[in-house]
Amino acid sequence: MRILIIEDEVIIARFIEKQLQNSYGFETAIALSIDEVELLVPTFQPHLILCDIELNDRMNGIALMHQLKKRHNFELIFITSYQSMQMINRAFELEPANYIIKPLDEGRLYAGILPTVKQMQEKLSLRIEEANPIIKHLSTNEVAILKLIANRKTTKEIASLLHLSPYTVKNYRHKICRKLNLEEENNALLSWSLKNYHLLSEG
Known part of the structure; x- marks a missing residue:
């Protein structure tokens, strides 16, 4: 909290x-x-x-x-x-x-x-x-990426921390947006991950 x-x-x-x-x-x-x-x-x-x-x-x-x-x-x-x-x-x-x-x-x-x-x-x-079904649809990497987004890490920083290419991280971001029914705007994932960080910790 x-x-x-x-x-x-x-x-x-x-x-x-x-x-x-x-x-x-x-x-x-x-x-x-x-x-x-x-x-x-x-x-x-x-x-x-x-x-x-x-x-x-x-x-x-x-x-x-x-x-x-x-x-x-x-x-x-x-x-x-x-x-x-x-x-x-x-x-x-x-x-x-x-x-x-x-x-x-x-x-x-x-x-x-x-x-x-x-x-x-x-x-x-x-x-x-109530949110458990949503979180269960996310992969381990997707949850990890959302946590890093909540910590205001850039795509390049996330790629380095998770040993992925920036291109792969961008693809993950697109997939997450689709799963969460979010518009692919600059701050959509940041806003969602900050608001629901407690759910990610449970996931």
Whole structure:
């Protein structure tokens, strides 16, 4: 599971990241500004975003999440020092999974995130079961290529790592696109492999 932490105070961001890694071992990324968020989200494709509301940037966390929700699918937890009912009501218009009040400590953070993580893991298990027929149609080399694509390796790099010719890798890419019913666009396989990396790991 990939979790993105959006927090403009680096000490708090690092604290949250450390607790997540210690408690769950999930893949994490930190964005300290809106510019970093806009660069990270399309490539990192988080399953869960932990977002501070007051970002001291060109928009606050609520406005930012409204924009991201239009283009991306993820679960959301707000982490903030705001405690007013008005602010909480505005935040919950986005249907976040939870709302954690600062100051943070290990117990508060864990209790605020655990129910969401449990629910997401259950949904993920169901998705893996449903996707098994798709993954089973992929050969060992095709799964290996998709994993490398998810790690942003080029065709030439994949060929070198798998001891294949670049021409063979290109053929594999075409076959994978057909099997997954994807258009053969530049980012189609990258987007699919990032979104479904957990399925590849099970395959």
